[in-house]
Amino acid sequence: GEDVEQSLFLSVREGDSSVINCTYTDSSSTYLYWYKQEPGAGLQLLTYIFSNMDMKQDQRLTVLLNKKDKHLSLRIADTQTGDSAIYFCAESTSGNTPLVFGKGTRLSVIA
Amino acid sequence: GAVVSQHPSRVICKSGTSVKIECRSLDFQATTMFWYRQFPKQSLMLMATSNEGSKATYEQGVEKDKFLINHASLTLSTLTVTSAHPEDSSFYICSARDKAYQWADTQYFGPGTRLTVL
Numbered sequence: 001g002e003d004v005e006q007s008l009f010l011s012v013r014e015g016d017s018s019v020i021n022c023t024y025t026d027s028s029s030t031y032l033y034w035y036k037q038e039p040g041a042g043l044q045l046l047t048y049i050f051s052n053m054d055m056k057q058d059q060r061l062t063v064l065l066n067k068k069d070k071h072l073s074l075r076i077a078d079t080q081t082g083d084s085a086i087y088f089c090a091e092s093t094s095g096n097t098p099l100v101f102g103k104g105t106r107l108s109v110i111a
Numbered sequence: 112g113a114v115v116s117q118h119p120s121r122v123i124c125k126s127g128t129s130v131k132i133e134c135r136s137l138d139f140q141a142t143t144m145f146w147y148r149q150f151p152k153q154s155l156m157l158m159a160t161s162n163e164g165s166k167a168t169y170e171q172g173v174e175k176d177k178f179l180i181n182h183a184s185l186t187l188s189t190l191t192v193t194s195a196h197p198e199d200s201s202f203y204i205c206s207a208r209d210k211a212y213q214w215a216d217t218q219y220f221g222p223g224t225r226l227t228v229l
Contacts, residue, residue, distance in 0.1 A: 041222055041223065042204055042221055042222035043206075098160055101154045
């Protein structure tokens with residue numbers, strides 16, 4: 001079945017850039033997402049990218065997709081303490097299929 | 112933006128009782144809603160897919176008689192945990208897919224319901 005892998009922890013200093021990486025196995029993945037989960041809260045969609053795109057930028061967030069290597073990354077520029085959270089990578093193959101999530105990367109921002 | 116609400120946000124119940132969790136799409140119609148379960152410090156595990164007006168599709172290993180799902184309208188799906196036991200304690204999250212959003216598959220997540228069974 002499909003599998004999505006992420007590193008579990010990342011620690012960065014405030015003001016630096018954070019890069020969270022994700023790999024997936026399903027070559028038919030069409031949509032790839034990044035979600036943010038703050039403690040005790042639900043998931044917040046940060047951004048998504050179609051499989052026919054290489055890059056998407058939205059303010060401080062940059063998503064890079066290497067479809068050949070099935071590698072997705074999320075770069076957060078000028079990381080702030082409010083960015084501390086768990087970031088989930090997810091993929092789906094179509095509009096009616098559920099998302100397959102990675103285990104999440106816990107980002108800690110040190111002031 | 113699209114908002115999904117869940118009610119209640121937190122519930123504590125005694126073992127053997129049933130608990131109903133509501134998931135509502137507030138400003139859009141959702142033909143499909145998904146129910147996930149999240150254990151502490153773990154990822155989300157899909158429990159079932161709920162389509163309006165039809166029976167839910169459960170993932171392997173999820174007991175359909177224990178986790179009853181009803182998707183009676185385009186804006187409401189309910190999950191009922193029947194005869195709850197302490198091992199059912201978890202964070203339950205629903206998501207809803209916007210029927211009108213044709214150009215990207217985005218699922219909007221509710222804030223989650225924390226269930227504690229004593």
